[in-house]
Amino acid sequence: MWEAPMTEAMPKPLCLSVKGLVGHYGENLALNGIDLEVRAGEVVCLLGRNGAGKTTTLRAVVGLLEKRRGSIEIHGQQTIAMLPEAIARLGVAYCPEERGIFASLSTEENLLLPPVLRPGGLSVDEIYTLFPNLKERRHSQGTKLSGGEQQMLAIARILRTGAKFLLLDECTEGLAPVIVAKIGQTIRLLKERGFTVLMVEQNFRFASKVADRFYVIDEGVVVDEFRREDIASDLARIEGLLGL
Numbered sequence: 418m419w420e421a422p423m424t425e426a427m428p429k430p431l432c433l434s435v436k437g438l439v440g441h442y443g444e445n446l447a448l449n450g451i452d453l454e455v456r457a458g459e460v461v462c463l464l465g466r467n468g469a470g471k472t473t474t475l476r477a478v479v480g481l482l483e484k485r486r487g488s489i490e491i492h493g494q495q496t497i498a499m500l501p502e503a504i505a506r507l508g509v510a511y512c513p514e515e516r517g518i519f520a521s522l523s524t525e526e527n528l529l530l531p532p533v534l535r536p537g538g539l540s541v542d543e544i545y546t547l548f549p550n551l552k553e554r555r556h557s558q559g560t561k562l563s564g565g566e567q568q569m570l571a572i573a574r575i576l577r578t579g580a581k582f583l584l585l586d587e588c589t590e591g592l593a594p595v596i597v598a599k600i601g602q603t604i605r606l607l608k609e610r611g612f613t614v615l616m617v618e619q620n621f622r623f624a625s626k627v628a629d630r631f632y633v634i635d636e637g638v639v640v641d642e643f644r645r646e647d648i649a650s651d652l653a654r655i656e657g658l659l660g661l
């Protein structure tokens with residue numbers, strides 16, 4: 418049967434589609450109807466002031482926010498009522514702001530901790546090729562690692578699980594500019610290798626170099642969106658929105 422050829426104009430398949438997402442912490446409304454999309458292979462960034470609802474959005478996508486309603490489709494599958502374990506098996510991994518490195522375990526033990534949930538994950542050797550620092554420090558205890566090494570480890574270990582859709586929460590927070598640049602290189606490399614990334618970032622300068630598209634969240638709703646190529650011509654308005 419004849420099939421239409423793939424053209425550049427054809428959009429990539431949807432990795433994530435969020436519609437009317439409402440989320441609560443107890444009685445407190447944190448998300449008030451979030452709508453957003455992430456396509457396969459994109460790097461998408463959530464921006465916004467403190468307390469806007471960015472982290473809560475990531476937590477809702479991976480099923481960690483218990484009180485959530487609306488629609489969250491991952492690779493076309495409705496996940497709003499699914500448990501975190503089942504969502505993880507769809508190939509989604511979350512790297513939280515606090516990184517979650519176990520102090521009493523070595524770098525390598527931390528690396529081997531998350532279970533492999535799908536085929537296609539990176540091997541330990543591939544991870545060490547990507548992060549030579551971690552190889553050098555593989556026998557060091559988690560707490561002996563620098564902040565940058567801990568962040569690299571937190572990203573590296575989710576690459577083993579087979580997840581191809583990565584949710585990164587403030588992965589540059591508190592890190593020196595040289596390490597921030599390294600994390601930028603890592604995210605670009607992951608994109609080249611076919612990973613999809615949804616990230617939360619306070620550091621707009623950094624995000625504007627790595628992300629393809631942006632959503633601005635305020636008081637639990639998306640109030641604006643733009644593409645990286647729009648930034649130069651629309652900088653004053655964007656900085657105003659972000660309170661920069």
Ligand SMILES: Nc1ncnc2c1ncn2[C@@H]1O[C@H](COP(=O)(O)OP(=O)(O)OP(=O)(O)O)[C@@H](O)[C@H]1O
Nearest residue numbers: 442445446447465466467468469470471472473474
């Ligand atoms: N564990 C929690 N319990 C109760 N309320 C919470 C909790 N975590 C966040 N909130 C509230 O939910 C709202 C959204 O918070 P969220 O952490 O998603 O914001 P954010 O945009 O990620 O901001 P930040 O950059 O400060 O992390 C805020 O009003 C916050 O106070």
